[in-house]
Amino acid sequence: MNTQHHKLFIIDDNPRLVDELRQYLEQAFGESLTIFTFHSGESALKHVDHETNIVILDHDLPGENGNEILKSIKRLNPNAEVIMLTSNEDVKTAIHAFRNGASDYVIKGEKAEKKVGSLVYNMLTYPVRVINREIGASKFFTIFLLVFIFIGLSVAISLIWAMLN
Amino acid sequence: MKTIQSIQPKPPVKLFLVDDDPVFLKALEVEFLLHADFAIETYPTGELCMENISHAPDVIILDFHLDGIDKNAMNGLATLDAIKKHNPDIPVVMLSSQDKIEVAVECMHHKAFDYVVKSETAFLRLQKIITSIFQFKKMEKQLNWYMDRI
Numbered sequence: 001m002n003t004q005h006h007k008l009f010i011i012d013d014n015p016r017l018v019d020e021l022r023q024y025l026e027q028a029f030g031e032s033l034t035i036f037t038f039h040s041g042e043s044a045l046k047h048v049d050h051e052t053n054i055v056i057l058d059h060d061l062p063g064e065n066g067n068e069i070l071k072s073i074k075r076l077n078p079n080a081e082v083i084m085l086t087s088n089e090d091v092k093t094a095i096h097a098f099r100n101g102a103s104d105y106v107i108k109g110e111k112a113e114k115k116v117g118s119l120v121y122n123m124l125t126y127p128v129r130v131i132n133r134e135i136g137a138s139k140f141f142t143i144f145l146l147v148f149i150f151i152g153l154s155v156a157i158s159l160i161w162a163m164l165n
Numbered sequence: 166m167k168t169i170q171s172i173q174p175k176p177p178v179k180l181f182l183v184d185d186d187p188v189f190l191k192a193l194e195v196e197f198l199l200h201a202d203f204a205i206e207t208y209p210t211g212e213l214c215m216e217n218i219s220h221a222p223d224v225i226i227l228d229f230h231l232d233g234i235d236k237n238a239m240n241g242l243a244t245l246d247a248i249k250k251h252n253p254d255i256p257v258v259m260l261s262s263q264d265k266i267e268v269a270v271e272c273m274h275h276k277a278f279d280y281v282v283k284s285e286t287a288f289l290r291l292q293k294i295i296t297s298i299f300q301f302k303k304m305e306k307q308l309n310w311y312m313d314r315i
Contacts, residue, residue, distance in 0.1 A: 091269045095280055098273040105270050 006124060007051050010037045011044045011069065012058040012085070017108070021056065021085075024113045025120065032124060041069030048076045054123055056116060057102075059086035059093060067096050074101045081123050083116060177202040178295070179221065183214045183244065184228040184260065185235070189283065193226070196288045210235070211244030218251050224295055229261035229268060245275050256298045258291060 008025065012018050018037045025033060033054075038044035041061050048055070055073055059066035070082055084097045084105045094105045103123070106115050180203045184190045190207050197203045206222070208214040211231050225248060229241035239247070245257055256278040261268055269280040279294045281287050 089266045091264060091266055091280060091282065094266055094269055095273060098270075105266070105273075107266060 005031070006033050006053040008033045008035050008054040008056070008120070009044055009048070009052060010035065010056045011039075011041055011061070012037075012056075013039050013061055014058070015039065021113060021116065024117065028117050029120065029124070033120075041066070041072070045069065045072050045076070048073050048080070050077050050079070052077050052080050054120060055080055055082045056085050057082055059084055059088045059097070067093065067100055070097060070100045070102055083119055085112060085116060177204045178299075179204045179206070179223045180295075181205075181214060181217075181220075181222040181225040181227075182207045183209075183211060183225065183231065185209050185231050185233055185238070186228070193288065193291075200292065211239035211241070211247070214244060215239075215247050215251070218248065222255060224298055225255060225257045226291060227257050227259055229259050229263070229272065242271065242275055245272070245277060249276050258294055260287065260291075 010018050010021055012021075018039070022035050022037055025035060036044075036047065038047075041057075041064050044055075052073075057066050057070060057073075061069065064072075066084060066086065070084070073080055073082055078101070081103045082101065084094075084102050085108060086093075086105070087108045088094075089107060097105050104119050106112050106119070178201075180197060182190055182193055182197075182205060184193070184207075187209065190209065194205050194207055197205055206217065206220060208217065211227075214225070214227070227241055227244055227248075231244060232238045232240045241259060241261075245259065248255055248257055253276065257276075259269075259272040259277045259280045260283055261272075261280065262283045264282045272280045278298060281290050281294070
């Protein structure tokens with residue numbers, strides 16, 4: 001798995017669900033994720049920035065509904081992956097969510113935590129899988145390659161910096 | 166020097182209707198022809214739709230259960246994938262008799278433009294969706310025009 005820290009938001013007005021999901025994700029992903037929780041969309045929007053990687057968002061929230069919050073999140077950070085986690089089973093609501101840029105739409109229930117967990121895992125490992133698919137390399141080779149590129153870039157930047165000074 | 170340009174009539178919107186239920190297919194075709202100027206091609210299978218995809222449809226309305234009669238036929242999702250592989254810009258509206266959120270979500274994952282449940286009001290929804298597809302395309306064109314100038 002990618003060892004880089006990722007910022008994940010959980011936005012839901014049900015404190016029990018928020019706590020359970022947070023515990024589940026912390027157990028599953030450990031330090032790969034830094035989790036922030038919010039009970040309303042408005043309070044979460046104040047903290048969304050370009051470093052917010054993943055958002056788990058309820059639809060039926062007090063104040064603006066999830067689809068409106070989703071639009072605002074996408075305006076603030078178009079690259080944020082947003083998973084709708086809701087008990088709203090209306091087909092139109094789900095389609096609107098996809099139109100507004102949601103990555104997935106999960107119905108709350110027994111298996112919801114696992115489903116969200118597997119989606120988060122896919123999102124965290126996406127860059128590695130893309131390189132695997134494109135160059136047909138093994139996972140270890142890909143991670144090695146990424147680390148090598150990162151170190152190479154750091155050395156190059158520090159050299160340029162030293163030359164400039 | 167002034168040139169006189171001939172104003173050619175706008176070609177009608179080309180619509181593909183794909184459904185293995187001949188009664189529903191005919192009813193949908195008649196509704197569309199009665200309410201607006203469409204050039205409609207109807208196909209009972211995904212295979213036939215793909216054989217004629219070179220006719221460049223503007224919109225495709227595709228049944229989810231295309232393998233309802235012939236179990237070996239290409240199903241709706243496989244047809245959707247084939248259409249998107251051929252040209253990802255063709256908007257595809259999925260039609261289904263199931264009001265199941267899982268099916269709708271799956272269709273959206275496969276890049277469908279929308280998902281409509283077969284009912285008495287399905288035609289009205291399809292008409293609205295087709296209007297919104299063209300509004301969306303117009304907005305996209307305008308946006309590209311501005312982006313090119315930026």
